[in-house]
Structures are given as C-alpha cells and as structure tokens.
Amino acid sequence: MGPDASRRSDRARRAILSATRDLVAEVGYTRLTIEGIASAAGVGKQTIYRWWHSKAAVLFDAILEVNSQEEGRVALPDTGDLESDLRLVLRGTVATLIEPANDRLQRAVTAEIQTDTVVAEELVRRLLRPQLDACAERIKIGIRAGQVDGSVDAGLAVELLFGPIFHRWLLRTGELDQTFADGVLDMVLKGLRPR
Known part of the structure; x- marks a missing residue:
C-alpha cells in the first residue's frame, strides 16, 4: 500500500x-x-x-484557518445568557488580535485594504461580514428573549461592540486586553437593555 x-x-x-x-x-x-x-x-x-x-484567495483561506472559520460559517455561543456569550466572543476577538503572529498578519492585510478595494471587498465578504452577521443574529435572539430592548438595531449594536476593540488595536491607543473588552461590553449593554 x-x-x-x-x-x-x-x-x-x-x-x-x-x-x-x-x-x-x-x-x-x-x-x-x-x-x-x-x-x-x-x-x-x-x-x-x-x-x-x-x-488573495490563498491569503483569505490562511486567515480563515487562523480564525477557525469555514467561509460563510460562524457559530456564536448561545447559552441563553447574551452577556456571557458576547463576553466570550469579545475576549476571543481580543486574544486573536493580540497574538503576535496573527497581529502581524492582520496588520499587513489592514494596510493592503486601504488601497486595494478588491481585497477589501473580499475581506468583508469572506471574513468580516459572516462574523458580524452571526453576532447580530445572536443579539436578535437576545431581543426575542427579552434581554435586549426591541428597538435596538442589532447591526449597529455589533458595530458598537467591535468598533472600539478594532480602533484600539489599529491605533494602539492603549492596552488591549480582556479588561478593556469587558468594559466595552458593559457600557454597550447598558444601552441595549430593555427600557
């Protein structure tokens, strides 16, 4: 054989x-x-x-592999406790971004997408959009469960959660760690809770 x-x-x-x-x-x-x-x-x-x-196709498969994600498939935890689930996701995002090899890779790609719209569109389609959509869907489940106010725009809520993390990572404006992720989550959840 x-x-x-x-x-x-x-x-x-x-x-x-x-x-x-x-x-x-x-x-x-x-x-x-x-x-x-x-x-x-x-x-x-x-x-x-x-x-x-x-x-570009090789690069995005390399990135997807680092993020343990199949193209178009992102699974978020759903324990029934939105806060715990989002905390896990945000902490995982921070851990991925600050891992040295992944940090270098993500920075190289981030620099490239500033001038190459084809690569930028591919990044959004294959990596970013599935992650954001999965997170928005988890927030919608929280709305249906009464954990989030019914008037909340789930897509905007996701941007509010991840925006500060990516801003701090990109510009290196301060420590990016679990404490920061938890603080962002706590602040955003105050605005999402049922009125």
Whole structure:
C-alpha cells in the first residue's frame, strides 16, 4: 500500500497556508507572490493553482484557518445568557488580535485594504461580514428573549461592540486586553437593555 494521497495533500495545504501567513506578515501583501509561497511551502506553483485562483484567495483561506472559520460559517455561543456569550466572543476577538503572529498578519492585510478595494471587498465578504452577521443574529435572539430592548438595531449594536476593540488595536491607543473588552461590553449593554 502506497502513501496516503489525502494526508500528503492536507500537509501541503497546511504548509501553503502557514507559508502565506508568514510571508504576508514579513513582506506585506503587495510583495507576496505565488512563487514565494510555493518556495516557502516546499511545493510547486501548480499545487497552489490547483486549489486557489489567486494570492488573495490563498491569503483569505490562511486567515480563515487562523480564525477557525469555514467561509460563510460562524457559530456564536448561545447559552441563553447574551452577556456571557458576547463576553466570550469579545475576549476571543481580543486574544486573536493580540497574538503576535496573527497581529502581524492582520496588520499587513489592514494596510493592503486601504488601497486595494478588491481585497477589501473580499475581506468583508469572506471574513468580516459572516462574523458580524452571526453576532447580530445572536443579539436578535437576545431581543426575542427579552434581554435586549426591541428597538435596538442589532447591526449597529455589533458595530458598537467591535468598533472600539478594532480602533484600539489599529491605533494602539492603549492596552488591549480582556479588561478593556469587558468594559466595552458593559457600557454597550447598558444601552441595549430593555427600557
């Protein structure tokens, strides 16, 4: 019996995604190339093109893998306690953003989306929108359960929750930690509670 081709393919895929994350953090998206990814991953370019149509597609799969997310599928906790569920999500967001390797990767992508609208739209479609929509849906469940005022715009509430976290991360205006995430949540929830 010969080597397992699926295992070999999975190893190659993981090596490509890891190399992509490392390279984009090191050289930025503009200087990232399929050739560079292939070389760093120890695979041929044709292996990458068999699975992805562009370097942006490889990059977003690398980001999705870091965030343990399948494209378009985000599961938020629903314990019945909205505050506990949102606290878990916000703390997880902070932990992901401040992890050094992920921080470099996210900063490289954030810099790129300032000038490349195609990459920005792809980021929103594949990563950001599914996360925001899942969080908004969890808030709507909180509305139906009477934990959130019925007049609340769930999409705006999500922006109020995550906006300060991303602002602090992006501009490095202060400590980004669980205490900050908890403070943001506590303040936003005051405005969301039933009147």
